[in-house]
Amino acid sequence: MTTAEKPATVKASAGGDAGINAGLIWFNGTIVPQEEARVSVLTHALHYGTSVFEGARAYPTQRGPAIFRLQEHTQRLFDSALILRMPVPYSQEEINQAIIETVRANNWTGCYIRPLIWRGGQTLGVNPMPCPVNAMVATWEWGAYLGEEAINKGARLVTSAWVRLPANAMPGKAKAGGNYVNSVLARMDAVSAGFDEALLLDQNGFVGEGTGENIFFLKNSTLYVISHSVNLMGITRDSVIQIARAMGLTVQDTMATREQLYTADEVFMTGTAAEVTPVSEIDHRPIGSGKSGPVALELRQRYLRAVTGQDPDFDHWLTYVNR
Numbered sequence: 625m626t627t628a629e630k631p632a633t634v635k636a637s638a639g640g641d642a643g644i645n646a647g648l649i650w651f652n653g654t655i656v657p658q659e660e661a662r663v664s665v666l667t668h669a670l671h672y673g674t675s676v677f678e679g680a681r682a683y684p685t686q687r688g689p690a691i692f693r694l695q696e697h698t699q700r701l702f703d704s705a706l707i708l709r710m711p712v713p714y715s716q717e718e719i720n721q722a723i724i725e726t727v728r729a730n731n732w733t734g735c736y737i738r739p740l741i742w743r744g745g746q747t748l749g750v751n752p753m754p755c756p757v758n759a760m761v762a763t764w765e766w767g768a769y770l771g772e773e774a775i776n777k778g779a780r781l782v783t784s785a786w787v788r789l790p791a792n793a794m795p796g797k798a799k800a801g802g803n804y805v806n807s808v809l810a811r812m813d814a815v816s817a818g819f820d821e822a823l824l825l826d827q828n829g830f831v832g833e834g835t836g837e838n839i840f841f842l843k844n845s846t847l848y849v850i851s852h853s854v855n856l857m858g859i860t861r862d863s864v865i866q867i868a869r870a871m872g873l874t875v876q877d878t879m880a881t882r883e884q885l886y887t888a889d890e891v892f893m894t895g896t897a898a899e900v901t902p903v904s905e906i907d908h909r910p911i912g913s914g915k916s917g918p919v920a921l922e923l924r925q926r927y928l929r930a931v932t933g934q935d936p937d938f939d940h941w942l943t944y945v946n947r
């Protein structure tokens with residue numbers, strides 16, 4: 625095995641996050657350099673996945689950086705915490721302010737935003753109740769989630785052998801750290817097999833979601849969006865539904881089997897990180913023309929206009945960082 629083929633092993637005494645430049649991090653109420661935002665190896669969340677998080681983005685606009693749907697992200701973060709019975713030691717307004725301050729402190733024009741709330745170290749053992757609840761907000765620059773090629777040529781998906789979390793096993797609507805082992809397993813298999821992303825089905829074989837995206841498909845001019853069922857209620861999903869309706873498309877919520885995706889005119893995925901990413905192939909079947917679909921690309925353009933403050937109809941979605 626050559627060095628290049630070796631799997632990455634991280635042996636970093638500093639914690640192994642050197643590949644991410646997060647600059648200044650809001651850490652339990654104060655802004656500190658990334659090197660100082662450290663936790664103990666006996667952190668409960670590290671052992672049992674007892675964390676909840678968000679993924680939001682700030683985009684450059686003519687009026688400086690703006691955070692997209694900030695309150696909706698904070699609300700979902702608190703909903704996730706409630707589901708996991710984690711008492712958050714901050715108000716929603718304090719978390720909103722922490723996010724704004726972190727973007728401002730780093731002078732980003734645009735960035736990805738990762739708030740995280742987790743059970744710290746006090747006792748180890750499954751019961752998290754004695755462990756203090758911590759919070760942080762980190763930001764960094766994050767480009768095309770599945771690469772530029774996935775946008776231009778369309779992403780190539782493969783149905784995963786891993787099933788999307790059954791509702792009575794894990795709370796899929798909580799953005800909880802532990803839930804993401806499901807996504808991690810599916811993503812590793814897909815990438816190792818040469819695909820861009822995995823398609824997860826639910827326990828009954830219906831289409832669930834990607835490892836970090838919701839799924840839409842277009843058939844005979846109707847836009848179908850996979851129903852919430854076991855999936856995360858995506859904020860991008862909701863935004864794209866509203867944008868599609870505003871452009872005159874009929875949008876319908878539905879359950880679907882995988883062959884409905886195979887035979888769709890277009891398929892695309894939505895997510896904060898993925899934005900709107902067209903899908904060109906699933907399980908070796910070309911979707912529609914086998915290229916990025918025109919409706920997906922149009923919705924992507926309109927979404928990018930909305931997030932960058934170029935669509936007055938959706939300006940209420942933006943929180944401007946410099947007021």
Ligand code: PPE
Pocket residue numbers: 678679680807833834835836837838855856857858859860861894895896897898
């Ligand atoms: N499903 C899952 C499982 C999911 O993780 C995301 C977001 C979505 C749907 C779309 O939700 P929304 O971002 O509100 O539209 N995935 C986040 C994490 C990605 C990661 O790799 O980490 C994201 O896009 O920020």
